[in-house]
């Protein structure tokens with residue numbers, strides 16, 4: 001089962017791995033051609049009804065695999081309005097090959113001429129809202145025929161994620177969908193899921209396509225993108241400041257730092273963008289927990305751990321906080337070792353390096369594939385999401401397992417883990433835990449790669465802060 005955003009992300013990741021959209025379109029079209037050949041009788045007439053997006057492009061390709069039939073390709077709309085290069089190229093190839101094509105400028109002129117088979121390629125996963133004209137009338141025209149209807153990817157008019165039809169929808173006999181079944185097709189008969197050659201790596205490895213999950217709604221207002229509270233500091237002051245600044249750089253609207261009084265001025269000194277909320281005493285202690293829980297109750301995410309130190313009473317405070325907290329939290333550094341022993345309703349993303357994972361009772365393996373399997377098993381036992389840092393970061397909640405390959409040896413410098421924790425915290429306010437951790441690891445590593453490309457090694461964790469926004473939202477030529 002795959003949602004349309006995840007499908008678009010996998011598509012994009014496949015392209016970044018060198019398997020481009022045009023290759024996928026060729027495979028999609030070939031799969032459609034095979035199913036039509038299956039359902040049609042020799043000499044059947046086939047009417048291909050295509051839209052201006054890649055759904056139509058798939059059908060232009062399919063037409064080339066139907067040479068044994070009497071095929072007419074009807075393009076709904078002007079060729080110059082075909083919305084993608086790869087679709088336009090496939091349309092032009094049909095004309096060059098003198099295949100029977102017709103440009104339908106006005107849907108009333110769409111004459112399907114009573115075909116035996118219709119290939120419905122008007123609208124696929126790119127649909128937005130109820131079908132407008134001329135697609136709406138074309139859908140009615142298709143439904144008015146006696147033909148066997150084969151829909152490309154999804155019946156035109158259907159929302160691939162919800163299975164709802166906001167308006168007209170094609171009454172399909174068969175559906176040829178690509179790569180994985182779409183949620184909206186559940187319960188449909190006659191669905192063929194075609195493998196179109198998307199490499200498993202396009203799903204396994206975090207890539208540029210994963211950034212499609214980030215969106216900034218222009219109607220947004222303060223706080224929509226997360227109020228993040230870093231609970232840290234004590235023996236160390238840089239760590240909570242890095243984590244909080246990183247949360248802002250990764251899109252949080254507000255970053256608070258709850259830290260011991262004696263270091264509050266120092267933490268504030270790092271950046272005026274932080275809202276520092278000191279608690280009395282040298283370090284986090286159980287007496288602070290109730291007030292802390294109250295403070296974070298109205299906020300989105302807590303980042304627990306940077307610079308906390310591992311005094312016994314601090315460890316007890318961490319455990320007590322986690323047991324009572326029911327929100328979303330990133331748990332890092334000294335706070336990690338409390339996790340295996342606490343019962344909590346909180347949604348946690350734990351970000352250990354391999355040494356910290358071992359201290360949590362987790363597995364060790366230098367082989368990333370074996371580590372991915374072992375981490376998934378441990379995450380399932382813990383019932384939380386793990387982001388295990390390494391040359392290959394492994395992210396898993398026990399169900400979904402991703403691997404991130406961005407980053408470089410320059411990032412072993414102190415503080416990069418604090419930056420990762422803060423960025424992941426910001427993302428956790430709008431993304432599901434595995435996606436937040438995947439994007440956090442990807443962006444942190446990409447930022448590190450950008451800094452090292454620019455200046456060579458000698459990277460400072462604070463250098464990542466300025467590179468993070470581009471890593472998440474910038475245009476990349478990958």
Ligand SMILES: NC(=O)C1=CN([C@@H]2O[C@H](COP(=O)(O)OP(=O)(O)OC[C@H]3O[C@@H](n4cnc5c(N)ncnc54)[C@H](O)[C@@H]3O)[C@@H](O)[C@H]2O)[C@H](O)CC1
Nearest residue numbers: 024052053054055123124125126127128129130131132153
């Ligand atoms: N990996 C894969 O799954 C692949 C899928 N392929 C095919 O690509 C389509 C998605 O293509 P896309 O260009 O994003 O959009 P569509 O063709 O589905 O439709 C967009 C097209 O239609 C217009 N439009 C949008 N909403 C409406 C509406 N409500 N009324 C009228 N017209 C509308 C819009 O302007 C565009 O012109 C996917 O389904 C697969 O078939 C790739 O071929 C290969 C890999």
Ligand SMILES: [K+]
Nearest residue numbers: 123152154156
């Ligand atoms: K379709």
